[in-house]
Amino acid sequence: MTSHPPPPPRATMREVASAAGVSLKTVSRVVNGEPGVREVVRREVEAVVEELGYRHHRGASDLRRSGQRTRAIGVLVQDIANDYSARLLRSLEDATRERGFVLLAASLDEDAARERQLVTEMIARRVDGLVLMAATDRQDYLAADVRAGLPVVFVDRVPHGLDVDCVTIDNAGGTRAGVEHLLGRGHRRIAFLGDLPAIPTARERLAGWRQALVAAGATPDPALVRDGLRTVDAARDALGDLLRLPDPPTAVFAARNVLTVGCLRAVRWDAPAPAPEVVGFDDVELLDLLEPRTTVVRQDVEAVGRAAADLLERRMAAHGWPARHVVLPTELVVR
Amino acid sequence: MTSHPPPPPRATMREVASAAGVSLKTVSRVVNGEPGVREVVRREVEAVVEELGYRHHRGASDLRRSGQRTRAIGVLVQDIANDYSARLLRSLEDATRERGFVLLAASLDEDAARERQLVTEMIARRVDGLVLMAATDRQDYLAADVRAGLPVVFVDRVPHGLDVDCVTIDNAGGTRAGVEHLLGRGHRRIAFLGDLPAIPTARERLAGWRQALVAAGATPDPALVRDGLRTVDAARDALGDLLRLPDPPTAVFAARNVLTVGCLRAVRWDAPAPAPEVVGFDDVELLDLLEPRTTVVRQDVEAVGRAAADLLERRMAAHGWPARHVVLPTELVVR
DNA sequence: TTGAAAGCGTTACCAG
DNA sequence: CTGGTAACGCTTTCAA
Numbered sequence: 001m002t003s004h005p006p007p008p009p010r011a012t013m014r015e016v017a018s019a020a021g022v023s024l025k026t027v028s029r030v031v032n033g034e035p036g037v038r039e040v041v042r043r044e045v046e047a048v049v050e051e052l053g054y055r056h057h058r059g060a061s062d063l064r065r066s067g068q069r070t071r072a073i074g075v076l077v078q079d080i081a082n083d084y085s086a087r088l089l090r091s092l093e094d095a096t097r098e099r100g101f102v103l104l105a106a107s108l109d110e111d112a113a114r115e116r117q118l119v120t121e122m123i124a125r126r127v128d129g130l131v132l133m134a135a136t137d138r139q140d141y142l143a144a145d146v147r148a149g150l151p152v153v154f155v156d157r158v159p160h161g162l163d164v165d166c167v168t169i170d171n172a173g174g175t176r177a178g179v180e181h182l183l184g185r186g187h188r189r190i191a192f193l194g195d196l197p198a199i200p201t202a203r204e205r206l207a208g209w210r211q212a213l214v215a216a217g218a219t220p221d222p223a224l225v226r227d228g229l230r231t232v233d234a235a236r237d238a239l240g241d242l243l244r245l246p247d248p249p250t251a252v253f254a255a256r257n258v259l260t261v262g263c264l265r266a267v268r269w270d271a272p273a274p275a276p277e278v279v280g281f282d283d284v285e286l287l288d289l290l291e292p293r294t295t296v297v298r299q300d301v302e303a304v305g306r307a308a309a310d311l312l313e314r315r316m317a318a319h320g321w322p323a324r325h326v327v328l329p330t331e332l333v334v335r
Numbered sequence: 336m337t338s339h340p341p342p343p344p345r346a347t348m349r350e351v352a353s354a355a356g357v358s359l360k361t362v363s364r365v366v367n368g369e370p371g372v373r374e375v376v377r378r379e380v381e382a383v384v385e386e387l388g389y390r391h392h393r394g395a396s397d398l399r400r401s402g403q404r405t406r407a408i409g410v411l412v413q414d415i416a417n418d419y420s421a422r423l424l425r426s427l428e429d430a431t432r433e434r435g436f437v438l439l440a441a442s443l444d445e446d447a448a449r450e451r452q453l454v455t456e457m458i459a460r461r462v463d464g465l466v467l468m469a470a471t472d473r474q475d476y477l478a479a480d481v482r483a484g485l486p487v488v489f490v491d492r493v494p495h496g497l498d499v500d501c502v503t504i505d506n507a508g509g510t511r512a513g514v515e516h517l518l519g520r521g522h523r524r525i526a527f528l529g530d531l532p533a534i535p536t537a538r539e540r541l542a543g544w545r546q547a548l549v550a551a552g553a554t555p556d557p558a559l560v561r562d563g564l565r566t567v568d569a570a571r572d573a574l575g576d577l578l579r580l581p582d583p584p585t586a587v588f589a590a591r592n593v594l595t596v597g598c599l600r601a602v603r604w605d606a607p608a609p610a611p612e613v614v615g616f617d618d619v620e621l622l623d624l625l626e627p628r629t630t631v632v633r634q635d636v637e638a639v640g641r642a643a644a645d646l647l648e649r650r651m652a653a654h655g656w657p658a659r660h661v662v663l664p665t666e667l668v669v670r
Numbered sequence: 671t672t673g674a675a676a677g678c679g680t681t682a683c684c685a686g
Numbered sequence: 687c688t689g690g691t692a693a694c695g696c697t698t699t700c701a702a
Contacts, residue, residue: 081425090416395679
């Protein structure tokens with residue numbers, strides 16, 4: 001393989017200017033659609049732009065422009081490939097597209113070090129705003145940047161040690177509704193499968209499970225709680241274990257989409273005759289077609305994205321107002 | 336709501352320099368971890384950096400640095416929220432993360448105008464490379480930029496009017512395998528549900544359906560082909576229609592994940608007693624738990640992403656070698 | 671309507 | 687080891 005010589009560098013405004021026989025500033029005017037250029041000149045410049053393949057350089061433009069807006073938003077989610085994160089990303093895209101924003105997206109995988117590294121990266125790139133599904137316990141490391149005017153919105157999880165806007169859902173309430181549904185169907189031994197206890201959302205859902213049981217006069221049995229579950233297989237194994245207990249649960253609450261799928265796999269492949277009833281947090285594609293029917297606590301992901309975009313844009317427009325915490329309701333979808 | 340005064344602008348290297356009593360260049364050295372700075376001075380500068388909340392400005396740095404690398408990759412997919420696009424994005428992220436790349440992601444929604452607008456946007460931001468799931472018929476509009484050295488890799492679809500690298504899968508072959516599976520089970524009237532015929536991938540899958548039928552001595556009936564289907568509901572309606580034909584199909588090949596879901600909904604809710612058998616292109620979560628079992632043609636999305644990242648990085652490293660077309664195999668998952 | 675010069679925040683180059 | 691000066695590609699400012 002012969003390594004060819006590198007292609008010539010891109011044409012700059014200066015080159016377009018000299019080729020068109022006008023000044024740099026005139027090219028800038030044409031390229032930016034500013035007034036004050038005769039039609040003949042404009043045409044000529046446009047022709048040279050085309051001929052030389054000139055492309056506007058946003059980086060240089062942003063640098064010089066006052067205000068220093070990059071029209072880029074950093075979005076750090078748990079895992080881009082996960083349905084929840086992907087839909088959130090999409091709704092943020094839709095909500096910001098018209099104003100010309102571009103999304104810098106990355107996955108954190110619940111890794112605190114990775115969060116700090118990527119936040120630094122985003123700030124170095126001077127994003128106009130940051131949407132964060134935090135993987136860290138505390139986010140005081142961001143305080144100076146927030147004070148310096150960086151618009152930050154937390155999604156899915158509340159901030160700790162940091163006073164910024166956030167959009168969450170009613171995790172405890174949603175979970176209570178799900179567990180109450182099971183209680184109403186006569187279950188008393190209801191297991192709970194959860195994500196890492198370090199995640200506030202996971203803790204809130206566990207609390208909801210406990211609250212519902214206590215309110216119903218049932219005893220939350222610690223032996224029926226399995227947390228720290230990250231994957232479909234981990235959930236499947238955990239439920240399998242629970243079903244082998246001497247006094248196994250008759251129902252399970254799965255606190256996340258991935259865990260619900262794991263439970264259903266366990267029920268299908270590993271469960272003894274009277275399969276436990278499953279209720280999950282977050283709806284999953286095709287779940288409504290599956291037998292036995294699985295009730296879920298559904299959240300409006302698109303609404304979360306819209307609210308986050310809205311808060312972000314308000315922050316970008318005006319700085320200094322108190323942090324707002326938006327909590328969106330959940331909906332029990334009984335099947 | 337009182338609009339507070341804007342926060343003071345971020346500290347620059349110059350300010351750090353004067354506060355630390357050193358030159359601009361020394362701060363630059365410290366910030367970039369370059370050698371040639373006494374330990375005492377380095378410590379002092381680092382302290383001032385911390386105190387003033389200085390943050391490196393990549394935009395300015397990239398502008399001045401030779402090579403003009405932004406370490407950003409533009410990824411334009413069909414729909415970030417779709418499982419296929421989301422997983423592709425994630426595998427590109429994993430494959431490029433170590434080298435410090437960041438992903439600029441956007442959805443095209445099969446909209447040609449949107450593709451051209453976003454490509455312009457990405458070039459203006461001087462991405463180091465572009466991954467494109469094209470929505471346009473032809474991409475000659477990119478020729479000048481490719482000649483100018485922009486690394487571009489097409490994924491899922493081959494380029495037209497443009498000689499660039501691409502990663503696709505064996506769409507016709509995969510579809511043939513799926514249809515042959517149905518033929519082997521005794522079906523002769525096999526319907527085809529496809530996406531927009533403007534999408535090369537969709538056309539190749541349709542061709543595969545035809546090839547398999549012809550090879551088996553069956554007649555591809557145009558009345559059993561429904562294309563231009565974009566959504567779950569469109570697929571559901573289309574299959575519903577087909578089943579109301581005087582001589583309805585006994586099986587369906589659904590050429591995309593979304594369409595498979597639509598077919599399964601139709602089968603579950605709208606189909607008469609002997610439900611048609613469904614085979615789909617692309618696997619879907621939970622599909623393996625659904626009754627009746629649905630066979631699928633599976634592709635390795637992660638491998639597509641890895642191959643695309645690999646081609647992109649080769650292009651970035653050395654320019655001028657002939658375009659390479661990688662075609663990955665599919666796998667029939669019989670259920 | 672047009673253009674020359676300065677400067678955005680940084681790094682390259684070369685002198686001390 | 688350290689620092690001045692120029693320059694990256696562009697927009698702003700102001701003068702012509």
